[in-house]
Amino acid sequence: MTASADLAIRMRRAAFNRALAEADLPAIGPLLALDVVMVTGTDSAVIAGRKAQLMAWKREFAAGTRMIYTRTPETILPSPVEPIALEHGHWEGVAGGIPQASGRYCAKWREVGGAWVIEAEIYLTLA
Template identity: 75%
Template sequence: MAEDAAAGLAIRLARASFNRALAEGDLAAIGPLLSAEVVMVTGSDSAVITGRKAQLMAWKREFAARERMIYTRTPQTITASPVEPVAMELGAWQGVADGAVQASGTYSAKWREVGGTWLIEAEIYVTLA
């Protein structure tokens, strides 16, 4: 299935905003990209973080870490559903600290369009290196 151009562009722009917010430690910019009931399954220990508030608290702890990791997600494909206002993003992620990649892997993210805005509903990360 081909990438829907409008959905793909909107999601890629939202992902770029999320990456920028992670790099800058900007919680206020992350919140609007997440649905209220967002679910994230982390890459190494498969911890489940449920809800926008819980995820923002996790990022706040991450941003306060002495040796902070900067995470970047790079979309490879985005497939929009032709029957529902949802899309699947597949890509690669990496965590960098002190200029060196400390961890990396693959991820999937489910997005939902709500009122013309694409929000992350669920993400699953797998640590491969």
């Protein structure tokens, strides 16, 4: 499971990054668990649930000069006993081609019906 989980999660993360760059809201929904939780990096706002997160991205996509966020996974640690994994990496927000914020993140993934979905993400703003 380790190699296939690692590759599958990296592919799902790449799909999420593409959806953010292209402001493709319908592509984001299938990547999120129904009860997904995100804790933002700067103000530690908690966005709970797929619907709430999709609404947040919709607002973000409507901004005049919007941030494009990219998450770059460094490690994926699959559980040997459950269909879950932990992703750790670096994130960056760019607006108008200029980096605006960056930091570290962790994401918990779960395999549901053969597809990996994000259950939780927490971000730390460092720059």
